Amino acid sequence: MKKITLLSSAALSLLLLYSCGEEKKEAPAAPETKTETFDLQKQKMSSEIRLPAELQGFKQTDIYAKVSSFVKELKVDIGSQVKAGQLLIVLEAPEISSQLAAAESRLHSAEAVYMATNATYNRILETSKVEGTISKNDLDIALSRKSSDYAQLQAAKAAHREIQVMQSYLQIHAPFDGVISARNVNTGAYVGPAGAGSTLPLFTIQDQQKLRLAVSVPELYTAYLGDAEEISFKVTPLPNDKFTAKIARRSGALDTRLRSERVEMDVVNTNKKLLPGMVAEVILPLNAKDSTYVVPKTAVVSSAERIYVVTVQDNKFKRTGIVKGREYGDNIEIYSDSLKVNQKLVKAANEEMRNGDPANN
Structure with missing residues (x-):
């Protein structure tokens, strides 16, 4: 038993000595990682968006009715190929026909009155050439009546033309060559420049x-x-x-x-x-019209304070503020007055690289 105890003690002592020797050994140092850099260059960046x-x-337009009327006849439909000036739709408004007849009657009346006063004035003027037959006052009165009747005739002509133009709106023609892409009315529908009939256009025409x-x-x-x-x-x-x-x-x-x-x-x-x-x-x-600085996206750091790149000067880091431009693939344009061509920039920059920290090149 004494021999076994002595052997156990000796083994324990050797084990303790071995463990102490292991603790004294220093762990191998981790290899230093080198900071990868590149030389800043300018180039014309071509990209697309x-x-x-x-x-x-x-050419595209919606066609509406100019006057209040009813659809009498549709000449085209959706998909119809039309030429400029082609008749598209015929409208009817009986009151316009009545107004036109009344305007024609007033025009004929004004023409008859003017013809009479003009003839009277011409006779008086011819007679006045014989001295003492017609007073100057009578001649002036005849001229004034002729001028007044002429003005009435011109007013009647203008009113007649106005009704004629209104009647021409009852036939709507294509303003240009194109295709009817929409039709919103049927025969008999009420249409007009205002009210329920003006909600949608009659047609939509497109070139x-x-x-x-x-x-x-x-x-x-x-x-x-x-x-x-x-x-x-x-x-x-x-x-x-x-x-x-x-x-x-x-x-x-x-x-x-x-x-x-x-x-x-x-x-x-x-x-x-x-x-x-x-x-x-x-x-x-x-x-690009001009050359700009183009760097990998990994070289740009966007922090809460600003956007910057990390340059290497005298083997130390330095943050330089920039403005970002276009991005294309893995590259990005940057702008800064503090950067120069061939200046060394860190390729994979991060926020842990602070000003003055040593750079392992």
Whole structure:
């Protein structure tokens, strides 16, 4: 038993000595990670944005009735191809016919009165050439009566023309070549410039041979658009087709609600594949006019205080405030007066890199 006890004690002592030796050994130091940097360079960044847009008829108008009347005859229907000046609808208003007859009667009466007074004046004028036969006062009275009757005749003519114009409104013609895209009345319906008959237009006519593509471009991208620049677009019903058009018009001002500029393109649509009202996806190329600083997105830090990049100067970190520009893929434009070409920037910056901290290069 004594031998076993001695052996156990010796084993325990050796184990304790081994453990103490292990504790005294220092753990291996972790390898220092190097801060990856790159040289800042300028380049012209080319990118694109996709924006929703709407196709509209190049010419489009709603046609209403000018006078209160009833629909007598419809000459066209939805989908009808019409030419400029073609008769679309015939209206009827019996009271206008009565007014026209009364105006014609007043016109004939005024013409007869004027012819009589004019003849009288001419006779008196001819007689007055013989001295002492007609007094100057009688001649002036005849001239005044003639002038008054002439004025009445002109008023009667104007009233007659007015009723004629009102009657011409009973026949409505197409203002331009196009397609009837909507019809909201039937034969016998009451129509007019006001009241129940004016709620909806009689017809809607569109020029579909040429379409207008309108898109609102955000303020940030308006400077990259060029006049007559060619753009491409797609529509959902034709996913395999890609269409092109050139910028034709720009509003030159920003919409105060959307903070965007309205840009329009003219689209030739002779094959009728595109329809007014379609929603399109416009692909706008954004080609920079001047070179700018372009860095990886990982180099930009957006903190609660500001947006900055981390530069390396004298082997120390320094935060430099910037303004972000366009983003494309993994790169982003930045603007700052404090940066210079070939300056070293940290590729993967973070908020733990503070001013003056050593950089492990």
